[in-house]
Each structure stands twice: as structure tokens, then as C-alpha cells.
Amino acid sequence: MYTGITQGLFPVVNMQMQPNLLTYTVRLNNQLMQGLVIGASVSIDGVCQSVRTIENNDVTFDAMQETLEKTTLSDMSEGCLVSVERSAKFGDEIGGHEMAGHVNGTAEVADIIASENNLQLTIRCPKDWMKYILPKGFIAVDGSSLTVGDTEEEGLFNLHLIPETVRVTNFGNKEVGDRVNIELDAKTRTIVDTVERILQARL
DSSP states (O other): OOOOOOOEEEEEEEEEETTTTTEEEOOOOOOHHHTOOOOOOOEETTTEEEEEEEEEEEEEEEHHHHHHHHHHGGGGOOTTTEEEEEOTTTTTTOOOBBBOOOOEEEEEEEEEEETTTEEEEEEEEGGGGGGGGTTTTTEEEEEEEEEEEEETTTTTTEEEHHHHHHHHGGGGGGGTEEEEEEEEHHHHHHHHHHHHHHHHHHO
């Protein structure tokens, strides 16, 4: 489980593409290395990944073909920065919301408005996701727990980002047309789907 509180940006220092598999290495800082073991779960741009190998501060992961098809990990390049969060431990403060790192798919940055101490992103996603994306509700974008602003039925929603969020993520580097990973709030999905099933059964 993750909380959506990104712990910083870290460089991809090596990539090896094989048939249906991407093996890549991220260089972490000493703080994130504490207690990290092979097999541990780490969120990379919101995607739950298992540690394959550890060498000093270089941590290697595997992304299988399905992961590459559904997420932005296929867009990575050597030298790029990725958002990282270690999995939550019992007793940790949940500063965001509960997340699994199971990305539903990608969406696209449709508009960017930068002003003093605020960055507004408009995201375009599949229209059928909008029943799960509610104003003031939770959503995970590239692994960051964010609050939804305004929404439109056409598949658009806004995010308002404070300077600290911009500092520790890639959102400040995004351009219109860039893809982002989306994990819809699991509790909202469960409620909406349950209500829909009950109403359909009654009809």
C-alpha cells in the first residue's frame, strides 16, 4: 500500500529492453535505501514495482509487457527522473489516501496554467472514468495523491498543485500532450459500481 506522498525525484541510470520486458535501474538516496530488500514494493511514477536487485544505491526493477502497455514506464529514457515512494509501513501517517500502485491507465495533459505559487493542470482521460472522478475527491496521478478540482463530463478534470508538490514531482516539467499514470480511487469505484449494480437489478 502507498499513501501518494511522493518522496522525491530520482534518476533512471540504466535501461535494458528485452522481448516483453524492460529492466531498469533507479538511483535512490540513502534515506530511501534504509531497510530496502529484494522483493520489496516501490512505487515508480505510481506503478507498483518489485525490487529485483540492489547494488549500493542502485535499485533495479522489471516492467513486464502489460505494465508497459498500461503505464508511462514505456516512455522512460535513461537519465530521466521518476517519482518514488516506498510502500507504507504499519503506523505510518497516511498523508494522502490509500493506493495500491495498480494503474488503471494513462491520461493526457490537456492544458497548463502556471501562476505565482500555483500550477493548474487539466487532464483528459477516458470519458467512462468520469463517474469515478468527483470534485474534491481523491485521485492518484503519477503516484501522487491529489484532490480533484473542477470536472467536465467530456473527460476533463483540473488539478491545483502547491509549490511543495511541484518541487518533489515532475508536474512542473509537464507539457501539453504528455501522458500521466492514473489510479482511480478504489473506494469511489467500489461505491459507484455497487450502486449501479443495485439499480440495474431493481430495474
